[in-house]
Each structure stands twice: as structure tokens, then as C-alpha cells.
Amino acid sequence: MNRNGSKHFAIRWTRGARITRRTLFYIVITIITALFLLPFWIILTTSLRSRVETFNDVVVLFFKPTIEHYVRVLAEENFPRYFFNSFIIASSVTVLVSYLGALTAFTLTRFLFKGYRMVAIGIITARMFPPIALLPAFFLLASRLHLLDTRAVVIFAHTAYGLPFIVFMMIGFFYAVPRDLDEAARIDGCSWFGVFNRVLLPNVAPGLAAAAILSFVWSWNEFLFALVLTRATSKTLPVTVSEFLTFTQVDWQGLTSMGTILIVPAVIITIIAQKHLVRGLTAGAVKA
Amino acid sequence: MVVEEDDAVRGTRRQRRVTPYLMLAPLLLGLFLLVYYPLFATIRLSFYRYAWNKPQAGMKYVGLTNYKRIFTDRQEFWPSMKNTGKFTAISTSLCILIGLGLAVFVDREFRGKTVYVSLLLLPTMIAPVVSGLTWKFMFDGLFGAVNYFIGLFGMEPIAWLSSKKTALGCVLVADIWQYSPFVFLVMLASLQAIPIDLFEAAKIDGASGWRLFTRLKLPMILPQLLLVGVIRLMDTFRIFDLIYLMTNGGPAGSTQTIGFLTYQRTFRHFKMGEGAVLAFFTLVAVLVMSWYFIKALLENARGLAR
Numbered sequence: 001m002n003r004n005g006s007k008h009f010a011i012r013w014t015r016g017a018r019i020t021r022r023t024l025f026y027i028v029i030t031i032i033t034a035l036f037l038l039p040f041w042i043i044l045t046t047s048l049r050s051r052v053e054t055f056n057d058v059v060v061l062f063f064k065p066t067i068e069h070y071v072r073v074l075a076e077e078n079f080p081r082y083f084f085n086s087f088i089i090a091s092s093v094t095v096l097v098s099y100l101g102a103l104t105a106f107t108l109t110r111f112l113f114k115g116y117r118m119v120a121i122g123i124i125t126a127r128m129f130p131p132i133a134l135l136p137a138f139f140l141l142a143s144r145l146h147l148l149d150t151r152a153v154v155i156f157a158h159t160a161y162g163l164p165f166i167v168f169m170m171i172g173f174f175y176a177v178p179r180d181l182d183e184a185a186r187i188d189g190c191s192w193f194g195v196f197n198r199v200l201l202p203n204v205a206p207g208l209a210a211a212a213i214l215s216f217v218w219s220w221n222e223f224l225f226a227l228v229l230t231r232a233t234s235k236t237l238p239v240t241v242s243e244f245l246t247f248t249q250v251d252w253q254g255l256t257s258m259g260t261i262l263i264v265p266a267v268i269i270t271i272i273a274q275k276h277l278v279r280g281l282t283a284g285a286v287k288a
Numbered sequence: 289m290v291v292e293e294d295d296a297v298r299g300t301r302r303q304r305r306v307t308p309y310l311m312l313a314p315l316l317l318g319l320f321l322l323v324y325y326p327l328f329a330t331i332r333l334s335f336y337r338y339a340w341n342k343p344q345a346g347m348k349y350v351g352l353t354n355y356k357r358i359f360t361d362r363q364e365f366w367p368s369m370k371n372t373g374k375f376t377a378i379s380t381s382l383c384i385l386i387g388l389g390l391a392v393f394v395d396r397e398f399r400g401k402t403v404y405v406s407l408l409l410l411p412t413m414i415a416p417v418v419s420g421l422t423w424k425f426m427f428d429g430l431f432g433a434v435n436y437f438i439g440l441f442g443m444e445p446i447a448w449l450s451s452k453k454t455a456l457g458c459v460l461v462a463d464i465w466q467y468s469p470f471v472f473l474v475m476l477a478s479l480q481a482i483p484i485d486l487f488e489a490a491k492i493d494g495a496s497g498w499r500l501f502t503r504l505k506l507p508m509i510l511p512q513l514l515l516v517g518v519i520r521l522m523d524t525f526r527i528f529d530l531i532y533l534m535t536n537g538g539p540a541g542s543t544q545t546i547g548f549l550t551y552q553r554t555f556r557h558f559k560m561g562e563g564a565v566l567a568f569f570t571l572v573a574v575l576v577m578s579w580y581f582i583k584a585l586l587e588n589a590r591g592l593a594r
Contacts, residue, residue, distance in 0.1 A: 025398070032390065033407050036469070039422045040410065042433050046425070059436045104315045111308035119312060124582050126323045128574050130526035132547050133567030136554045137329035138322070140340065160322035163315060192307045221415035223529050228555070238417040242533060245421065252425060259418040270413040274406040281477030 047256035054252070069257040078232075079240075086220060086236040089151055093158040093219035098212045100159070101166030102174075102204065106196050108167070109174040110182065127164035135228055142229055149231040157225040162218050166211045169281075173207030174200065210280025213273045217266050237262045327571070334564035341558045354561040358569070365566075368544040371456060372525060375545060379463045379524045384517055386464065387471025392501065394472075395479040405476070412469040420533030423462035424449065427534075452542040455535050459543055462530050467523075471516050478512040479505060511584075518581045522574050546570055 046054050048065040073079065108120065138157065139148075147153040177200060185199045186192075201208065226236040241262055244255035270277075334354055336347045358365050394405065411419065426433045429447035439445065448454045482505060490504055506513075528547035535543040537552065546566060554563030575582075 022398075029394070029404055033404055036408055036411055036465070038433075039419070039426060039465070042426060043418070043422050055431045057436075058431050058433050100315050100318075103311050107308045107311040111304070113305065113308040119316070121582065122319060122324075123315070125575065126319050128522055128571075128578055128582075129323060129327065130522075130547065130567070130570045130574060132526055132528050132550050133570045134323065134326040134330060136340075136560050136563050136567065137326035137333060140329065141326060143340075156318070156322055160318045163318070167315075192303070192311070196311075217413050221413075221417070223415065223417045238415050241415070241417045241421065245424075245533065255421055256425070259415075259421060263414040263418050266413045266415070267410060270409055271406045274402065274409060277409075278405065278473065278477050278480070281474060282481045 043256040043259055046252060047260050051253055069253040070261075073254055073257045073261070078235075081233075082235055082237050082240050085151060085234050086238075089154050089158065089236060090216050090219040092151075092155045093162060094212050094216040096155070096159045097162045097166050097215040098208055101163055101170050101211055101215075102201065102208060103196060104163070104167045105170035105174050106200055109171055123164050123167055126160075127168075131161055131224055135224065138225075139228055148229060149233050151234045153229050154226055154234060154236070157229065158219045158222055161225075162215050166215060169214075170204065170207055170211060173204040173280075177203045206276060206280045209273065209276040213269055213277055217269060220266060221262075330564045330567050333560055334568050336561050338560045339558040340560055350561065354565045358562055358565045364541065364544060364549060367541055368546055368549045371543060372527070372545040372547070375456065375460065375463075375527060376521060376524045379460055379467070379527075380517065380520045382460075382464050383468045383471050383520050384513070386468040387473075387516075388475050388513065390468070390472045391475035391479055392505070395476060409469050409473055411466050412473065414466075416466065416529045417533060419462055419466045420530045423458065423465070423530075424534045427458045449535055450539050452539055455539060455543045459527075459530050459534050462534065463524065463527065467520060471520065474512055474516045475509060478509040482508050514581060514584075518578050521577055525574055525577070526570055 042058065045060055045063060046058070047069055048067070049060075049063050050066055050068070053063070104123070108116075142148050142153045181199055181203065182195045185195045190198065221238060222236075223238040223242070226239050227242070230236065230239065237258075241255065241258050244251050244258060333347075335349060335351060337350045337354070338347045339345060390408065394401070394408075427448035429435065429445060429450065432448070434448065435445040446454065448458050486504060486508075487500070490500055526547045527545050528551060531537060531543055531545055531548045532551065537544040537548050547570070550563050550566040550570065553559045553566060
């Protein structure tokens with residue numbers, strides 16, 4: 001074979017190898033993803049099949065769907081109330097945590113003040129406190145203030161324990177905004193709050209989006225505080241799900257349909273906002 | 289300070305001094321009332337005997353009795369300490385290994401990347417209640433999916449959650465399934481933040497994939513890797529909800545952890561004092577484990593403000 005021919009052959013071979021490699025990559029990533037998604041498939045199918053069928057054969061690819069369990073769970077008298085509780089709590093927490101988190105991150109990146117060290121340590125360590133450790137005292141405090149079983153106490157708890165993480169996430173975004181911007185606004189006569197609201201906030205929008213997603217999902221899913229601080233009136237959906245687990249017998253069909261209802265909003269948010277989340281955290285990562 | 293022109297204006301300097309406190313006020317107020325007050329109340333409670341189901345009995349100062357009782361408890365405290373240690377070590381290291389490996393694997397351009405990344409993130413975004421109960425269902429001895437799959441290989445069904453040997457492993461699987469995608473998310477974001485020209489330079493130098501990873505990528509994402517490692521360490525050390533939902537600490541205390549023991553003493557046995565000792569202990573342990581890290585974060589933040 002002459003020089004030319006062998007060169008030609010070599011190129012063809014690499015192209016073939018590239019295609020094989022790509023196919024292999026897709027096969028591997030699909031298997032991994034399928035493994036991670038398997039539990040979702042199991043609860044989805046369980047919630048859509050009759051009791052007897054599930055117990056005969058729990059893993060299926062095709063099945064005859066029925067919505068009887070969803071109808072039963074949704075017809076539950078208090079379902080609208082619990083859904084509403086969860087929604088109100090998670091939305092309030094999102095607004096509070098995103099705004100206060102951004103405000104605090106702004107302060108920590110723009111000012112050096114007396115007690116800076118104390119404040120920063122105070123915020124970081126607050127993230128490290130195990131909620132279960134503070135819950136007894138928190139419970140007593142809430143009961144003394146007659147706040148047990150109110151939405152407000154859950155909102156306060158979620159805000160306080162969700163904030164520190166968001167503050168440290170947002171610091172990276174504020175650092176990335178050039179100082180000239182706020183100084184220009186200051187010279188134009190803006191107050192510091194004005195600078196923050198009108199100039200800085202729009203500039204950290206991607207970070208704010210990521211913060212909002214994370215805090216909404218966090219509050220929507222939170223179980224421990226909701227379990228201990230609420231009873232009948234302000235109970236949230238995660239607590240309701242856990243109640244399908246009784247000592248005698250588990251209503252797996254009811255549980256999986258309720259569980260599916262609970263995870264649908266989080267799944268939708270994740271899929272819609274995934275780009276913001278990754279991009280948000282990417283921008284935040286630049287700081288270090 | 290940076291804003292020297294402004295300092296010429298009277299009052300601005302004072303404003304600069306006051307503003308940060310005004311801006312921090314809501315957060316500080318919240319943290320004091322909702323985090324630090326309960327913290328001090330917990331520490332105080334650990335020296336008292338108090339049962340919240342019998343408030344008329346009141347609080348009785350008992351000195352170090354609660355501490356003595358907890359730390360000499362060979363029935364529950366030390367076994368649960370061992371479980372917690374095992375759980376934390378295995379879960380944290382596997383989460384990091386899987387999350388980082390997956391992030392490195394996915395960190396390239398390919399068609400459908402967005403879809404794959406979204407799907408891989410799902411476990412970490414769903415409620416721990418649902419994941420805990422789902423895995424309880426998966427590991428069910430009678431009709432669980434896990435037994436179905438091992439049955440395909442001709443293996444006998446196993447009562448996963450009611451066997452002392454396997455129960456902790458089941459909770460570990462659930463925990464790793466839920467949180468390795470979180471590590472994946474943060475690691476993927478950090479990998480994508482590495483400036484692309486750095487790779488170009490390295491590629492021209494002829495660096496191989498593995499060398500590229502250890503010499504270039506790993507050092508650049510190390511801060512985030514540490515951050516996410518410490519977060520996982522702290523969160524697994526206080527593991528409670530998965531235990532509560534999947535095994536209730538059993539069988540025979542084989543999945544009893546410090547977090548679950550705290551809950552049990554406080555809310556089931558009504559021994560608030562002993563619960564408070566455990567709470568305080570958890571706190572100190574977590575702070576000790578992450579002290580180096582807190583310092584590093586702090587230096588970083590201060591550096592930025594300057």
C-alpha cells in the first residue's frame with residue numbers, strides 16, 4: 001500500500017472509532033440514568049396499577065393503568081388544605097430566603113464593618129447546626145409563643161435554616177459584579193438599598209434564580225420541622241405522605257400516588273430550571 | 289476603602305458605617321431568635337430534668353447527670369455512635385466518588401446533555417420522605433423490586449430491612465441514591481466553570497485525559513469538592529429522616545444513629561434533658577469535623593469584602 005492509501009485508511013479508522021466511542025458513551029450514560037430512575041418507575045407504576053397486580057409482579061414495562069388510587073387520595077377531605085399549606089409555606093420561604101440571602105451576601109461583599117468576623121462565623125455555623133439538635137428547644141419556644149401548628153412557625157423555621165446556604169452561594173455572584181457599577185449608582189444619588197434593589201439584583205439574576213429553585217424545593221420537601229411543629233391545621237404534604245406508614249400495614253398504593261403528587265412539582269421545576277441551576281452554580285463557582 | 293470620592297461628602301461615611309448593620313438586621317434577628325436562642329436553651333436544658341408531657345413537674349437542675357447517663361450508655365449511645373460513624377464514612381465517600389465520577393463523565397458536549405443532566409438530578413430534588421418510603425418499598429421482603437431482580441438470577445428473596453446484617457446497607461443505598469446527584473450537580477457546575485483556554489494550552493502540550501484530570505481539573509475544583517464534602521459529612525452525621533421512615537432504628541438497634549436517638553429520647557421517651565445532651569454532642573462533633581473548613585470559608589469571604 002502506498003503512503004497515500006495508508007493515510008486515507010487511518011482517517012477512516014479514527015472516524016469509525018469515534019462513532020463507536022460515542023455509541024458506547026450513550027449506552028453507558030443511558031444505563032446509569034436508567035438505574036437512577038428505576039425507583040421513580042417503580043413508584044409511578046405502583047401508583048397506577050391495582051393492588052393485586054402489583055403484588056403479583058412489582059416490576060413491569062407495560063401495564064393497564066388505573067387512576068383509582070389517585071381518585072381516592074385526592075378525594076381525601078383535607079387534601080386541598082395540606083396542598084395549600086405546602087404551597088404557601090414554600091412560596092413564602094422562597095421569597096424570604098432569596099431576598100434576604102441576596103441582601104446579606106451583598107452586605108458581606110461590599111462592606112467591612114466592626115464584627116464582620118463574628119457575623120460571618122455566626123452565619124456559617126448556623127448551617128452546621130443539626131436541626132434535630134435544636135428542635136426540642138425550638139418546639140418549646142414555639143409552644144410558649146402559641147405558634148405551634150401555624151404556617152408562620154414553619155415559614156420562620158425553614159427561612160432561618162435555609163438562609164445560610166443561600167448566603168454563601170450568593171456571595172460568589174455578588175463578587176462577580178464589578179464595583180464600578182454600584183459606585184456609579186451611588187454617585188447618581190442612589191441609597192445603598194437603592195443600589196441593591198435596582199442595580200445589583202438584576203445583575204445577579206441567574207444566581208437569584210438558582211437560589212429560588214433550591215429554596216422552594218427545600219421547603220416543599222422538608223419533613224422534620226413540619227412533622228414536629230404542625231398538627232392538623234397547618235400540616236404539609238410530606239407529613240401526610242409519611243402517615244401512610246402505619247404500624248399494622250402499609251397502604252403502598254395510596255402512599256405511592258401521594259408520593260407521586262408530592263414529587264411532581266419538584267420534578268417539573270428541576271427539568272424546567274435545570275439550566276439555571278447548573279449555570280447559576282457555575283457562575284457561583286468562579287469565585288474560588 | 290474603595291469609595292474615596294464619596295467620603296468627601298459629609299454623612300456618607302456615617303451611612304457606610306450604619307448601612308451594613310441595617311441590611312443584616314433581619315437575618316441576624318432571625319438567626320438569634322430561631323437558631324441561637326434554641327441553641328442556648330438546648331445547652332441549658334442538658335443540665336436539667338424536664339419532661340414536656342408533664343410540664344407541671346417543672347424543670348429540675350440535675351448537674352451532669354444527663355451527661356453521665358448518655359456517655360456511659362453502652363446499650364444505645366455507643367452502638368449508635370458506631371453506626372453513625374460507619375454510615376457517615378461510607379455515604380460521604382461513595383457520594384463523592386459517584387458524583388465526581390459522573391460529573392467528569394458528563395462534562396463534555398453531546399446531544400441531549402440537558403435531558404440527561406435533568407434526569408440525573410431528579411433523585412436529589414425529591415422529598416426525603418418519598419425517597420425513604422420508595423426504598424422501603426424497593427427493599428420489601430415480600431414484593432420488593434430488589435428481591436424481584438435478584439430472583440432473576442435465581443437467588444432466594446431476602447428480608448432486607450428486618451435483618452441486622454443488611455438494614456443499615458439499605459438505608460445507605462437510599463442515602464447515596466438521593467445525594468450523589470447533589471455532588472454531581474455541584475461538581476459539574478465547577479468543572480464547567482474552568483476557563484476553556486486552560487484546556488487548549490494543556491492539550492497542545494499533549495497531556496492525556498487522566499493527567500489533564502489530576503493536574504488541571506482536580507486542583508481547580510478542589511474548593512468546591514471540599515465544600516460539598518463537608519456539607520455531605522455534616523448532613524449524613526445527623527441522618528434522621530431516612531432512618532425514621534425505613535427502619536425506625538431497628539432491627540435490634542442495628543440502624544440506630546445519634547440523630548435518631550436524639551429524636552427518640554426527646555419526643556418518644558420525653559427525656560428532654562438527655563435529648564439535649566445528644567443534641568449538644570452532635571453540634572460539637574459537627575463543628576470539630578468542619579472547623580478547618582469554616583476558617584477557610586471565612587478567609588475567602590473576608591478577602592472578597594476588602
